[in-house]
Amino acid sequence: MNKFNIDPVLKNDSIFKSGANKKPVIGFDMDGVILDNADAKIKIAKKHGFEIKLHHTPTEIIRTVLPQIILEKLQKVLYGDHPIAMSTPLMRGVRTVLAEVKRRKILYFLISRRKIPEVAVKLLKKRAIWPDYFNFENSFFVAEPVDKDKKAAELGITHYIDDEQKIINILSSVPNKFLFDRFNVFKKTDYYIKIKSWSEFKKHIWK
Numbered sequence: 001m002n003k004f005n006i007d008p009v010l011k012n013d014s015i016f017k018s019g020a021n022k023k024p025v026i027g028f029d030m031d032g033v034i035l036d037n038a039d040a041k042i043k044i045a046k047k048h049g050f051e052i053k054l055h056h057t058p059t060e061i062i063r064t065v066l067p068q069i070i071l072e073k074l075q076k077v078l079y080g081d082h083p084i085a086m087s088t089p090l091m092r093g094v095r096t097v098l099a100e101v102k103r104r105k106i107l108y109f110l111i112s113r114r115k116i117p118e119v120a121v122k123l124l125k126k127r128a129i130w131p132d133y134f135n136f137e138n139s140f141f142v143a144e145p146v147d148k149d150k151k152a153a154e155l156g157i158t159h160y161i162d163d164e165q166k167i168i169n170i171l172s173s174v175p176n177k178f179l180f181d182r183f184n185v186f187k188k189t190d191y192y193i194k195i196k197s198w199s200e201f202k203k204h205i206w207k
Contacts (some may be wrong), residue, residue, distance in 0.1 A: 007070075016143045023106050024176070024205060030112040030120065032059060034129075034178045036091045040084050044074045055183040059164050081119050090127050093198030098133045100202070110139040111151050111160075117141040134167035143168050159205065161195075168192045178204070 012164050031037055038057040045052045056065045063071060078085055101108050114120040120141070124130035140151050145167055151171035152160055160171055161178040165186060168177045177192040180200060188194050195201050 019092065023104070025100060025156050026106060026108040026205070027155065027157040027160035027174070028108065028110050028154050029160075029162040029164075029167070029180075030114060032091075032093055033161050034091060034110070035088050035123070035127075037078060037085075037088045040078055040088050041074060043084055044069070044077050048073060055185055058168065058181070058183060058185055061185055079114060079116065079119065081116075081122065085119070085125060088123060088124060090129070095129065097198045097202060098129065100206075102133065107156075108138065109151075109155050109157065110134045111148050111155075111157075112139075112141050112147070113143070113145070114141050114189060149173050161201065 004044045021196050028034055029089060037184075038054055041057045041062060042052055042054070045066060050066055052062070052065055062074075066074065094205045098108075111159055112120060115178055121130055122137075124134055142148055142151055148160075148167055149171050152171060159173050159176040159178065160168075161180055162168055162171075163180040165179060168179050168191075179186060179192045180196075182196050183195065186194065193204060195204070
């Protein structure tokens with residue numbers, strides 16, 4: 001087992017549902033949740049001759065806008081050790097939430113599908129949230145969407161934030177699911193809570 005996917009995982013018997021008086025265990029996706037790569041997607045698309053807007057940048061939307069060959073080129077730059085990728089900023093408000101989560105001694109984990117963890121760690125270091133908030137003990141890089149649910153179940157995640165509906169749909173083990181939809185491109189449903197910002201998430205987690 002390599003340093004990016006540690007086992008055995010931490011055990012936690014906290015169950016947080018509406019009305020429960022226990023601390024949550026929070027799971028975070030990285031791209032589009034912790035990191036704001038919307039502008040980077042626009043820049044990369046433009047370099048390949050495509051003009052896209054902010055509301056086109058969510059993962060499940062951009063796949064319907066760009067040809068597959070351009071999408072693959074975009075992903076290679078976006079998730080590689082490229083200057084555009086390395087300039088990706090943190091999502092507004094996330095550092096404040098992470099600091100509050102840490103202050104309250106709430107368990108939290110990063111579960112990402114980044115294929116090159118070393119590049120992800122390099123960027124998180126550059127944004128000064130590795131290792132202060134995320135590190136080799138609470139960060140996991142998995143291969144497939146279903147692996148996110150498996151890892152969430154192992155970790156006892158009660159609240160998970162992702163920017164993809166398909167991931168939210170797969171997270172059967174997580175009782176409280178949040179879709180990070182900052183551009184309001186997805187419909188509301190009963191099986192997840194839609195949020196547009198980290199300040200909105202705070203209102204749900206600390207009522």
